[in-house]
Amino acid sequence: MDLWESGERHISWAARSMPVLTALGERFAAERPLDGLRVAACLHVTAETAVLMGALKAGGAEIALAASNPLSTQDDVAETLRGYGIAVHARAGVDRATYYRHINQALDVRPDLVLDDGCDLVNILHTERTDLLDGVSGGCEETTTGIIRLRQMAAERALRFPMVAVNDTRTKRMFDNRYGTGQSTFDGIMRATNTMLAGRTVVVAGFGYCGRGVAERAKGLGARVIVTEIDAVKALDATLHGYEVRPMAEAAPAGDVFITVTGNRDVITTSHVAAMKDGAILANAGHFDVEIDVRALEELASEVHRGIRPNTDEYVMPDGRRLLLLAEGRVVNLTAAEGHPAAVMDMSFSAQALAVAWLARERAGLEPGVYDVPAEIDHEVARLKLAAAGIGIDALTGDQEAYLHSWRSGS
Numbered sequence: 001m002d003l004w005e006s007g008e009r010h011i012s013w014a015a016r017s018m019p020v021l022t023a024l025g026e027r028f029a030a031e032r033p034l035d036g037l038r039v040a041a042c043l044h045v046t047a048e049t050a051v052l053m054g055a056l057k058a059g060g061a062e063i064a065l066a067a068s069n070p071l072s073t074q075d076d077v078a079e080t081l082r083g084y085g086i087a088v089h090a091r092a093g094v095d096r097a098t099y100y101r102h103i104n105q106a107l108d109v110r111p112d113l114v115l116d117d118g119c120d121l122v123n124i125l126h127t128e129r130t131d132l133l134d135g136v137s138g139g140c141e142e143t144t145t146g147i148i149r150l151r152q153m154a155a156e157r158a159l160r161f162p163m164v165a166v167n168d169t170r171t172k173r174m175f176d177n178r179y180g181t182g183q184s185t186f187d188g189i190m191r192a193t194n195t196m197l198a199g200r201t202v203v204v205a206g207f208g209y210c211g212r213g214v215a216e217r218a219k220g221l222g223a224r225v226i227v228t229e230i231d232a233v234k235a236l237d238a239t240l241h242g243y244e245v246r247p248m249a250e251a252a253p254a255g256d257v258f259i260t261v262t263g264n265r266d267v268i269t270t271s272h273v274a275a276m277k278d279g280a281i282l283a284n285a286g287h288f289d290v291e292i293d294v295r296a297l298e299e300l301a302s303e304v305h306r307g308i309r310p311n312t313d314e315y316v317m318p319d320g321r322r323l324l325l326l327a328e329g330r331v332v333n334l335t336a337a338e339g340h341p342a343a344v345m346d347m348s349f350s351a352q353a354l355a356v357a358w359l360a361r362e363r364a365g366l367e368p369g370v371y372d373v374p375a376e377i378d379h380e381v382a383r384l385k386l387a388a389a390g391i392g393i394d395a396l397t398g399d400q401e402a403y404l405h406s407w408r409s410g411s
Contacts, residue, residue, distance in 0.1 A: 002077045002078075002386060002411070003075065003076045004076070004079050004083055004084045004326075005075035006048075006076035007047075007079050007080030007081070007332040008073070008077070008079045008080050008235075009361040010074065010080075011047045011051065011054075011076055011077060011078055011080060011365075012045040012051075013047065013052055014046075014047035014048050014050070014342040014344075014345075015051050015344075016342075017341065017342035017343040017346060018342050018343070018345065018346035018349070018355045019346065019388040020049050020346050020347065020350040020381060020384045020385050020388055021051050021055055021231070021239055021267070021346050021349050021353060022055075022293075022315065023352045023384065023388075024055050024350055024353050024354065025051075025054055025055035025058045025059075025278035025353075026058075026320070028055055028058045028059030028060075028353070029059070030388065031058055031059070032060040033059050033060070033093060033357040033360055034056060034060040034061035034113075034283070034343065034356065034357065034360055035059075035060035037060065037062070037112045037113055037360060038060050038061070038062045038064075038109045038110060038111045038113075038283055039056060039061045039063045039109075039111055039112070039113045039114070039115065039356070039376070040063075040064050040066075040106045040109050040111035040113075040114050040115070040121065041053070041063060041064070041065045041066070041106065041114070041115035041116075041121075042065075042066045042067070042068045042103055042106065042114075042115070042116050042117060042118070042120055042121035042255050043065065043067070043068050043076050043116075043117045043142065044068055044069060044072040044339060045065065045067045045073040045074060045077055045088065045090045045115060045200050046066065046072070046074050046075050046077060046079075046222070046334070046338065046339050046351060047064075047074065047338075048339070048340070048342050049077075049349070050077050050080065050081055050084075050347035051110060051342075051349065051376065052066060052352060052353060053084075053086050053347075054082060054084065055279075055353050056356060056394060057084065057085070057086060058351060059353075060239065061113075061209055061356075062109065063086045063087065063088065063104040063109075064086075064088075064089065064107075064108070064109040064111070065081065065086060065087065065089055065090065065106060066087045066088075066089045066102040066103045066105065066106035066121070067089075067090035067091075067102060067257075068096075068098070068117035068118050068120065068121075068287075069115070069118075069287075069331060069334060069335070070093065070094045070095070070096065070098075070099045071090040071092060071259065071327065071328070071329060071330050071334070071335040072088040072092075072330075072331065072332070072334035072335060072339070073091055073092060073323060074338075075091060076090050078091065078221075078374070079241055079269060081240065087106070087109065089101075089103075089105040089106050089309055090102055090393065092320060094298065097388075098148050099176050099214070099397070100120075100124070101159040101274050102125065102181070103121050103124055104128070104129070107121065107124065107125065107129050107132060108131055108395075110135055110138065111132070111135070111136055111336065112137055113133065113136070113137065113138055113139055113140075113344060113356060113360065113363075114136060114137060114138075114139035114140075114361060115140050115142070115352065116139060116141050116146055116163075116357070117141070117142040117143050117144065117146060117287075118142075118143055118145050118146045118148035118149075118170070118287045118288065119141060119145070119149040121379050122139065122146075122149075122150065122153075122159075122163065125160075126153070126158060126159075126160065128129060133161070134136075135370050136160070136161050137161060137162075137363040137364070138161050138162045138163065138164070138170055138358075138359045138366060139141075139161065139162075139163050139164070139169060139320065139359070140163065140164045140166045140355050140359065140365045141165055141168050141370075142166055142167055142348070142352065142353055143171075143287050143288035144167055144177070144209075144210070144263050144264045144287070145169050145210070145286065145288060146287070147165050147168060147262070147370070148263055149167070151370055152353070153243045154235045154316065155366070157367050158222065159369065159370070160368055161321075161368050162359070162363065162368060162369055162370075162371055163369075163370050163371065164355045164358075164359055164371050164372075164373055165368075165372055165373065166348070166351055166355050166370065167262070168373070169351050169372075169373045169378045169381075170378050170382075171297040171347045171348070171351055171381050171385075172272050172347070172348050172351060173209045173378050174209070174353070175344055175347055175348075176340060176344050176345065176347065176348040177208070177209035177210045177213065178200060178209045178210070178213035178216075178272070179213055179344060180213070180339075180340030180341065180348075181209075181210040181212050181213045181214060181261070181333065181340070182210075182215075182216055182217035182283055182343035183213075183214030183217060183284045183340070184220065184337055184338070184339055184340050184341070185212075185217070185259060185332060185339060186218070186334035187216050187337040187338070188283070188326070188327065188332040188333045188334075188335065188336035188337035189257065189259075189283050189326065189332060189336070189341060190288050191310070191311075191336050191337050192283075192309060192310060192311040192312045192326045192332070192336040192356070193281055193312060193324065193326070194309070194310060195257070195281065195315050197222060197223045197257070197313045198217060198221060198222030198223065199222060199223070199224075199227060200222070200224070200256040200257060201223065201225075201254055201255050201256045201257070202218040202223040202225050202226070202255070202256065202257045202258075202259065203226045203228065203248075203251045203252075203254070203255035203257070203258045204218065204225060204226070204227050204228070204230065204243075204261060204356065205227075205228045205248065205258070205259065205260040205261060205262055205267045205268070205291070206228070206260065206261040206262035206267075206286075207227050207229050207231075207234040207235065207238045208234065208261070208263075210285060210286075211227070211261040211262075212237075212241075212260045213241070214259055214261055215227060215238070215241070215243055217240075217406070218259075218345050219243075221387065223257075223320055224244075225243045225244070225248075226243065226244045226245070226246055226249060226251045226254060227243045227244070227245050228245070228246060228251055228254065228267075229245060229292050230238070230249045233367075234305045235394055244288075246256040247337050248267065248268065248272055249271065249272065249275070252268075252271075252272040252273075252275040252276050253275045253276065253277065255276065255277075255278070255280060256277070256281065257281045257283070258276075258281065258282050259283050259285055259332075260283075260284045260285065260286055260291035260292060261286055262286055262291055263286050263291075264286075264290075264291065265288075265290035265291060266290070266291075266293055267291040267292065268291065268292045268293060269284065269293045270293065270296040272302070273293075273297055273300060273303075273317075273323065275297065276321070276323060277321070278321040278322055278335055279321075279322060279324070280323050280324070281325040281326065282297075282326065283325060283327070283332040284326075284327070284329050284330065284331060284332060285306045285331060285333060287331060288330075289328060289329040289330045289331075289384040291343075292325070292329045294325065294328065294329040297315050297323065297325060298315070300315070301315040301316055301317060301318060301323075302318045303315075303316040304316070308324075310336070310338040311326055311328075311332075311335055312325070312356065313325045313328070314325055317394050344384065346382050346383055347382075347388055348400075350381045350384070350385075351373060351377060351378065351381050353404075354373075354377045354380065355377060355379070355401060358377065361378070
């Protein structure tokens with residue numbers, strides 16, 4: 001009961017900062033767009049996710065939820081969701097086998113629709129649970145890593161049902177990826193290490209929307225920022241933002257804090273670790289724990305001191321250098337902190353909820369593939385968020401509309 005009450009308080013606190021999703025939940029309760037549909041979800045089990053689950057349940061969905069990361073589940077939230085009548089298969093700190101067992105248990109609901117964050121659930125459907133594929137008529141993907149996987153599946157004609165790329169909406173990329181990841185990454189790093197960023201050198205691997213947000217927050221905290229990139233256009237963008245751009249091999253001996261935000265593997269490897277200074281902090285803000293080569297770090301270390309601080313392990317090198325790995329190399333903002341602020345997730349999950357309702361309505365006419373969220377959904381989320389904040393904007397006049405739609409008007 002104590003756990004349930006803690007979760008209830010946690011969810012209620014998040015809902016205060018999620019007025020758009022709360023309003024959508026009320027709309028869904030009246031319109032019931034998901035009546036009779038079974039939904040299997042693989043998402044971070046947080047208070048913000050609970051508000052989304054509540055909106056979908058209000059819309060008529062039967063929901064089974066698994067975690068999209070072994071360490072990100074908030075156990076009190078999971079217990080409260082069970083009390084709401086949602087089947088939750090998640091627990092903080094599980095091993096890899098249990099993590100995948102939980103996803104399979106969520107799939108046992110035999111879903112009509114799926115929600116994924118990282119594409120693990122969709123991957124299992126296409127490799128291990130193919131007997132369920134004919135019953136799945138569509139789904140949504142929440143994060144960059146998952147979209148990369150889905151687009152590759154679609155290119156190889158392996159994807160068996162339509163998936164909506166919720167991650168690629170403007171409201172998601174501009175606000176969740178940039179401001180949410182930027183703030184919550186440093187929330188996790190500072191909770192885990194209590195380190196001071198001002199005057200330190202922070203190396204940010206990757207300058208996409210998430211990496212840009214991390215770099216901006218590091219600069220705002222007074223850090224010197226070095227960016228590493230493989231994309232020439234993004235590297236040029238980072239340079240014109242005033243950041244120093246170097247290859248990781250050159251950044252490794254200069255950095256005090258390393259943050260990977262690429263969605264790829266082996267971003268920090270043995271050779272980089274060998275060049276790092278004593279006390280260097282290694283954190284990953286990407287979805288999976290493959291960006292930092294943790295296995296190589298363990299093989300190089302002569303001693304490993306687990307849990308010298310919460311979510312901090314110390315690896316002692318043979319030459320006496322000490323390297324600090326945060327959150328086992330998993331996504332630091334959700335493992336060492338609480339993830340994105342609820343106000344940011346209000347937009348991301350509102351787009352998710354509206355995309356699910358759209359998919360439920362349009363799924364019969366959609367072929368397998370990756371679909372963008374309809375632009376009107378993105379605009380509706382932004383409009384509702386502004387209205388909730390009491391912010392007004394201008395509207396085009398008739399003359400302005402005519403001018404924008406005419407090629408005959410000159411200067």
